Amino acid sequence: MTEHGQDEILELLWTLWEDGKSKREELLRATAEDRPEVLLDELLASGHADASGDDIRLTRSGEERARGIIRRHRLAEVLFHNLFDLDNVQLESSACQFEHILSEPVVESVCTFLGHPPVCPHGRKIPRGECCDRIRTEIQPLVMRLSDATLGATVRIVFITPKSRTRLEKLSALGIVPGSRLRLLQRNPSYVLQIGQTTIAVDKDITDEIFVKHT
Amino acid sequence: MNPAPAVKAPGSPAGTVILVGNPNVGKSVVFGALTGRYVNVSNYPGTTVEIARGEARDRGHVYEVIDTPGVYSLLPMSEDERVTRDILMREEGARVLHVCDAKNMRRSLMITLQLAEMEVHFAIAVNMADEAREQGVMPRLDSLEGILGVPAVPTVAVRKKGTDRLLSLLDRLPVSTVRLHYGENIEAAAAGMERLLPARTPVGKRALALMLLCGDDSLTPWIAENVPPARIREMNDLRNRLAEETRGEIAYRVNQTRLAWIDRLLAEMGVEPSAPAGRDYAQAFGRYAMDPVYGIPILLFVLFLAYEFVGVFGAGFLVDLLQRKLFNEWVVPAVAWGADRAIPWRIARDFLVGPYGMVSMALSYAVAIVLPIVGTFFLGFGILEDSGYLPRLAVMVDRIFKKIGCNGKAVLPMVLGLGCDTMATLTTRILDTRKERVIVTLLLALGIPCSAQLGVILGMLASIGAAATVTWLLLMVGIIFLVGYLAAKVIPGESSDFIMEIPPIRWPQFGNLAVKTMARIEWYLREAVPLFLLGTFILFAADRLGWLLWLQRAGSPLVVKMLDLPPKTTEAFLIGFLRRDYGAAGLYSMAKAGMLTHLQVLVSLVTITLFIPCLANLLVIIKEHGGKVAAGMALFIFPFALLVGAALSAAARRLGIHF
Numbered sequence: 001m002t003e004h005g006q007d008e009i010l011e012l013l014w015t016l017w018e019d020g021k022s023k024r025e026e027l028l029r030a031t032a033e034d035r036p037e038v039l040l041d042e043l044l045a046s047g048h049a050d051a052s053g054d055d056i057r058l059t060r061s062g063e064e065r066a067r068g069i070i071r072r073h074r075l076a077e078v079l080f081h082n083l084f085d086l087d088n089v090q091l092e093s094s095a096c097q098f099e100h101i102l103s104e105p106v107v108e109s110v111c112t113f114l115g116h117p118p119v120c121p122h123g124r125k126i127p128r129g130e131c132c133d134r135i136r137t138e139i140q141p142l143v144m145r146l147s148d149a150t151l152g153a154t155v156r157i158v159f160i161t162p163k164s165r166t167r168l169e170k171l172s173a174l175g176i177v178p179g180s181r182l183r184l185l186q187r188n189p190s191y192v193l194q195i196g197q198t199t200i201a202v203d204k205d206i207t208d209e210i211f212v213k214h215t
Numbered sequence: 216m217n218p219a220p221a222v223k224a225p226g227s228p229a230g231t232v233i234l235v236g237n238p239n240v241g242k243s244v245v246f247g248a249l250t251g252r253y254v255n256v257s258n259y260p261g262t263t264v265e266i267a268r269g270e271a272r273d274r275g276h277v278y279e280v281i282d283t284p285g286v287y288s289l290l291p292m293s294e295d296e297r298v299t300r301d302i303l304m305r306e307e308g309a310r311v312l313h314v315c316d317a318k319n320m321r322r323s324l325m326i327t328l329q330l331a332e333m334e335v336h337f338a339i340a341v342n343m344a345d346e347a348r349e350q351g352v353m354p355r356l357d358s359l360e361g362i363l364g365v366p367a368v369p370t371v372a373v374r375k376k377g378t379d380r381l382l383s384l385l386d387r388l389p390v391s392t393v394r395l396h397y398g399e400n401i402e403a404a405a406a407g408m409e410r411l412l413p414a415r416t417p418v419g420k421r422a423l424a425l426m427l428l429c430g431d432d433s434l435t436p437w438i439a440e441n442v443p444p445a446r447i448r449e450m451n452d453l454r455n456r457l458a459e460e461t462r463g464e465i466a467y468r469v470n471q472t473r474l475a476w477i478d479r480l481l482a483e484m485g486v487e488p489s490a491p492a493g494r495d496y497a498q499a500f501g502r503y504a505m506d507p508v509y510g511i512p513i514l515l516f517v518l519f520l521a522y523e524f525v526g527v528f529g530a531g532f533l534v535d536l537l538q539r540k541l542f543n544e545w546v547v548p549a550v551a552w553g554a555d556r557a558i559p560w561r562i563a564r565d566f567l568v569g570p571y572g573m574v575s576m577a578l579s580y581a582v583a584i585v586l587p588i589v590g591t592f593f594l595g596f597g598i599l600e601d602s603g604y605l606p607r608l609a610v611m612v613d614r615i616f617k618k619i620g621c622n623g624k625a626v627l628p629m630v631l632g633l634g635c636d637t638m639a640t641l642t643t644r645i646l647d648t649r650k651e652r653v654i655v656t657l658l659l660a661l662g663i664p665c666s667a668q669l670g671v672i673l674g675m676l677a678s679i680g681a682a683a684t685v686t687w688l689l690l691m692v693g694i695i696f697l698v699g700y701l702a703a704k705v706i707p708g709e710s711s712d713f714i715m716e717i718p719p720i721r722w723p724q725f726g727n728l729a730v731k732t733m734a735r736i737e738w739y740l741r742e743a744v745p746l747f748l749l750g751t752f753i754l755f756a757a758d759r760l761g762w763l764l765w766l767q768r769a770g771s772p773l774v775v776k777m778l779d780l781p782p783k784t785t786e787a788f789l790i791g792f793l794r795r796d797y798g799a800a801g802l803y804s805m806a807k808a809g810m811l812t813h814l815q816v817l818v819s820l821v822t823i824t825l826f827i828p829c830l831a832n833l834l835v836i837i838k839e840h841g842g843k844v845a846a847g848m849a850l851f852i853f854p855f856a857l858l859v860g861a862a863l864s865a866a867a868r869r870l871g872i873h874f
Contacts, residue, residue, distance in 0.1 A: 165466075167712055172470040173287035174714070175322050179475070188507035190610045190623065192717065197318040197352055199717040201505075201610045201623070206712060 004100060005039045006048075008032070010066040011073065011099075013049065013058050018124065022055045067127040073099040074120035075110050081121040082114065091121065109143040113211065147191065147207040149184045155212035156181050162209050171210075174200060181215065229276035231306050232385060235299060235330070236314035237322055238285030239718050241342045243267070244372040244727075245314050246282040249382060253730050266298065273382040281306070287322070289329040290426055290466060291433045303333065304437065307417045310388045311337035312381060317347035317369070318719075320354050324477045325470075327363065331391035334419030337365055338384050340377070344369035346719065353487040362480060364392040373724050394421075397472045401465065404428055404457040411446045411453070428454055429466035501720035504607040514611060517604065521595050529591030530670035538583035550574045562759070571758055577751035580800045581744050586736070588670035592634045593735040594728070601723035601731075605630065606715060613713050619658070619696060620703025621651045622713035628655050632663035635739055636828040639663070640835045650708030653844060656836055657702055660827045661852055662695040667743075668796035668828070671803050672820050678806070679813040683874040690821055694859065742831045743794065750793040754786065777861040778822065779868070780815050781805075787823065794829035813874040814867050822860030827852050 012031055016022060028036055040056070043049040048062030058066055076098035080086040086094065102110070108131040111117075116132040119125055131144075149155050157178050162168040175195055176182070182195040184207070191207045193200050232249075234242045247253055250269030267282040283299040291297035303311070313330055315323035320341075330337050339359075347353040356367040366384050370377030396402060408424035416423055426434060427450060438447060454465075461468055503509040551568045558564050568575045599605055605627055613623030624646055632639035636659045643652045643659075664672060676684040703710075757763040763786065767774075770785035778784075783805060791798025802823065806816050827833050827849060837845040867873070 169290070169466050169470070170287070170712065170714055172467060172474070173322075173325060174716070175325075175474060177467075177471055177474055179478075185502070186506065189505070189510070190613045190713065192505060192610065196321050197350065198322065199719075201606070201613070201713065201715045201717055203613075203622070203713045206714065 005033050005035075006043055007065075007069050007100065009036065009039045009043060010048065010058070010062060011069050013056065013062070014066040014070050015124070017058065022057055024051075024054050024056055027056060069099050071111075071127045071129060072102045072107055074124065074126040075107060075114065075117070076102070077120045077122070078114050078117045078126070079110055105142050112144050112148070115145075115208075143211050143213055145208050146182075146184060146193075146210040146212050147187070147204055149212055150214070151184055151186065154181055154183050154215050156215045158211045158213050160210050163205075167206065167209075171206070174198070176200075176210065182212075229278055229386065231279045231281060231309040232271065233281045233283060233302055233306060233309050233311050234314055235283055235289075235303070235311055235326060236285060237287060237316060237319065237326065239716065240285065240314050240316040240319075240323070241372045242285065242314045243282055245312065245340060245342065245370070245378065245381075246280060248372050248375045248378040250280050253734060266302065271382060271385075273385060276386060278310075278385055281309075286326065288325060288470075289333070289422075290429050290431055297433050300433070303335065304417045309335070310385060311335045312340055312385075313337055314340045314342050314372075317341045317344045317354065318350060318352055321474070321477055321481060324480065325473055327391070328393065328395065328473050328476070329422060331363070331365075331393045332395075332419055332422035332425065334390050334422070336388035336390055338381065338388050339363070339365060339367040340370045340372070340381055341367055342370045342372050344377070345371045345374075348487065351486065354481070354484050355487055358484045359480075362393065362483075365389055373727065395472060395476055397425075397469055400457060400460045401425075401428065401468065404453055407453050408450060411442070411450050413441050425469060428457060429469055430454070497720040497722070501603065501607065501717075504604060504720075505610040505717070510607070510611050514608065517599070521599075524595050525588065525591045525666065526670070526673060529588045530674060533587035533591070534584055534670065534674075537587060538579065542579045542583045547575050547579065566755060569755070571751055571755040573748060573751060576754075577744075577747045580797060581740070581747045584671065584800055584803075585667040585743060585796060586740070588666045589634065589739050590732070590736050592666035593739075594732045596631065596634050597728045597731050597735075598723050599630075601721065601728060603718045603720045606717045609715060610717065617710075617713075618703075619699025620654050620706070620710050621646070621699075622710065624713065624715055625651060625655050628659065629663060632659040632665065633669060634666045634735075635742075636660065636663060636665050637742060637832045637835050638735070638738070640832060640839060643839070647711035648709055650703075650706050651710060653706055653708075653840060654699060654702045656840060657848055657851075658695055658699055660832060660836065660848055661698060661825055661855070662691050664691075664824050665796060665828055668799045668824070671796060671799040672824065675799075675803055675806050675816055675820060679816055679874055683813060683817045686874075687817060687821060687824075690859070690863070691824060694825070743829075746794050746830055747797055750790040750797055753793075754790060773857060777857065777864075778818055779864045780819055781810055783810065784815075784819055787819065788826075791823045791826050792830075795823050795826045796829070798823050798826070814864070814872070817874055818860050818864045818867075821863055822856050825852065825856035825859060 009027075009031065012027060016026060016030065024040075027040070033039060040049070043062065044051055047059055048065060050057050050059050050062075073095050076095040077091055080091050080094055108129060111129055111131050116128075117126060143158050146155065146157075157176065157180050159178055160168060160171065160176070162171065171177070175198070176193075180195060182193050185192040185194055185199070187204075190201045191204055193202065193207075234246055236242050246267060246269065249271040252267070252269040266284075269280050269282075271278045271280045281302060283302055284296075286296040286299045288296065289300050289303070291300050303309070311330055313323070313327055315327075323339075327339060341347075341354070341356060344353060353369075356369060359367045365388070368377050368380050368384070370381065372378060397405070405421060405424045405428060408427055409420040412420050412423055423434070427438075438450075442450070457465060500513075504513050547568055551564075554564045554567050558567075565572060567573055570576070608630070609623030609626045611623075612626055616622055616625050627645065628639045628642045631642055639659050640656050643655045646652050646655060672687070673684070676687055754763070757766065766789060767782040767785045770788070771782050774780050774785050774788065775782055784802070787798045787801035787805065789798075790801060799820065802811070802816070802819050805811055811819065827836075833845060833849065836848060
C-alpha cells in the first residue's frame, strides 16, 4: 500500500506546485493520508523529492512519476464528467481509483477518444502524453480517430460516435460501420476514404467521429 | 414462386418494371437499353432527379419501365430515396430490376435484402461487369443466385451486353427466399408490428414492420390512411419499448446485421479468377485530380482546355463564322432581297429584317451567337461529367463552399450554371437541404453568367483590355462569396454533411455524349428561341409605337443619372429582364457601334450580369421554391444589380479610372 500512498503524496506535491506552494506544513495540512511523514521520507529516500529546509520539491524522476499520475487522474475526470455526467464527489473518488489502475496504452486510447483534452473539468492542465504529439515516431494508441490514421494504412472501425442519427444511418448505408475495414487516402483538401471498391469524400468532423484500430 | 401470369395478348401491357439501385450504378443506362429512350446519363451520383417512364418490348409483352433516383437504402434518408421507396409502395405488384455495381456488391446487396423483405419479384443486374473483371473483383454469380433465389445477370449496359437476357427474364421473376434474423428483441417487435398492419399491404409485411421500427416517419401518410388510431398507438408503444431495449439504435442494428450477413455472403461467394490488373492510368489521374498539390494544376489545365474549346473555338471561331459569314453576308441579305420583292408592306419587311427584325436580330442572336457557345459548352461539360472529374472538383472546393453555407456537392449546379442557369436551377435538387438549394439558386440567378452571356461578355471585355476583365471577374467572385456568406447567415435551416461517393474515372462514351449534348442543346433552344422572338417582338412593337423613346426617358434617371450610361442602354436592360444573354448581346452591338466608353461597357456588363438570367429561370425558381422565395430573390437581385453598377460607376469616376 505504500506505493499507493506515495502516489497520493506525489500528486499532491504536483498540485501544490501548480498553485505555487511548496511548504512542508502546507502539504501535511492538505493530505488525507494516515502517515504522510513516513511516505514523504520514503519519497525523499528514493530520490523522488528533494527537501531544502522547509521546502519540498519534486526531483526529475518524481516529476515524471507525478506527471503520469496527474494525467491519468485528470483524463479519468474528463471521461466521467463528459460521458457519464458524474457529480464532483463521485468524479473525484472514481478518478482517484482510476489513476492507479490504467495502463499506458489504455490511457492513450482514453486520451485519443476524448480528443486529447488540454484541461480537466476543474480547469487544471492535463500533462500531455505521447499520443497528444502531432509528430510521432512509433508508439500509437490502440484506438485513434480515423482523421489521425496513417494515410494509406488499412484500419478497422472500432466504434462511431456520430453527432446525429441521420449521419450514422447515412454512413452505415455506405458500409461505414464498426468492423468494416477502410483506408484513409488523403486529408487535404477533403478527407477521402476507400472502403472496398468505393471511394468516398467526407468532412473532417465525420472522420473525427470514427474511431479505428490498425490491423 | 412465380408472379401471376402476365397478360399474354401481344402488345398489351404486361406490367410495370421498376429499376432500383445505388446512385451511379447505371440505372439510367439500363433504362435506355431496355426502352430505347434516352434519359440524362452521367458519371456523377444523383443525376436522375426526375422519374422517367418508358416502354420495353419482349416477345409480344409490353412492359412499362420506370427509372428511379439512386438510393443507398430503401429506408429513406433523403427526398430522392423517399421517391424511390414510394414508387415501390404505389406500384403494387410491379416487378423490380435491381441494378448493382459489380465492383460494389457489398453496398448493393443492402438493397437486395430489403427487396427480398418487401417480397417483390425481382432480378439483379450486376452492371459494369467489364470494370469489375478488369479490377479482378467480379463476384461469382452462380453462388449468389443459389443463396438469394433470384436470377443475377452480368451486364455492361453502356454496350447493351446482358440487357436482352434481363428482358427475357421479366415474365418469370421470383421472390427471394432470404430472411435475416435480427436478434430476439427486434424479431419479437417486428412480429408484433406485422400483426398490427392491415391485412392487405402493398409490399411484404415484414419489410413494412422493419421500416416502421427503424423510425421511418415518411410512411406516416400511408399509416394515417390505412391504420386505425388505436393501432397506431400500439405501434408506437411497441417501437418505444424496442427503442429502450436497443438504446435507440434500431436502424443501426438492423443495418449492422445486414452488413454482417452480406460480408459472410461475399466471402462465401468469392470472385471470378482473373489476371492481376496492370497499372491503371485513368485511376491514377483520378487520385491526382483531388490531390491538394497536383489537383490545382490539373484544375487550371481543365479550365484552360474549357476556355480554349468554348471561349476560343466556340465563341471566337464558330460565332465569327456563323454571324459574320453566314448571317451578315448570306442569310440577312437573302431574306432582305426576298422580302423586298415579295412583301409590299414596309412594316412587315422591317418585322423580318429591320433593326429589331425576327431574322436580323432574334435568329441571328439565337443561332449565330448563342448556339455555338452553348453547344461547345454542353459538349465540354458532358465530357467533364462523364469522365468523373466533377466529383473530384467537389472535393477540391468543398472547404470554400462551406463558407457559403453549402458543401462540395454544390459544384455541379454551379458549373452547369455556366452553361445554362435554368437547367442548373433544376439540378439543385441533388443538394440535400432546402437551405443549400435556396443559396445555390440565388447565387446562380445573381452571379453565374450562362455560357451564351459569358461568350458575349468575354468578347466585349477582351476588346477593352485585361484590367476591365479582371475587375469584372473579381467583382463577380467577390459578390458570389459575399452574398453567399450573408445568405448562409440569413437563410434558416441546416447545411448537410459532405458525404460523397467518388466514381472511378471513365472514358466518356461517344454515343452517350452525343445524345446528351444534343438533348441539352435542343432543350436550350426550345427555352431560348421563343423568348428571343418574344423579346424582339416587344422591342419591335415598342419601337413602332414610340414606347421605346418613352421607356428610355422613364428609365433615364436610373440609367443615365445613376449608372451614367447612354439612354439606349435601357433597351438592353429591358430585354435583359427577358434574357440577360440577349441583353448582353444588345450591349455588344452598342459597344461595336462605338456608343459606349470603356467604363460604360464595364458598368453595363456588371449590372446585366447580376440580373436574373432569364424569364425561364425565374419561372423555374417559382416552380422549385415557390412564389414567395422567387419574389424575394427578384426584389433583392434587381435593385442590388443597379446599386452595384452605380457604385462601380461612381467609384471609377472618382478615382479617375476609365479602363
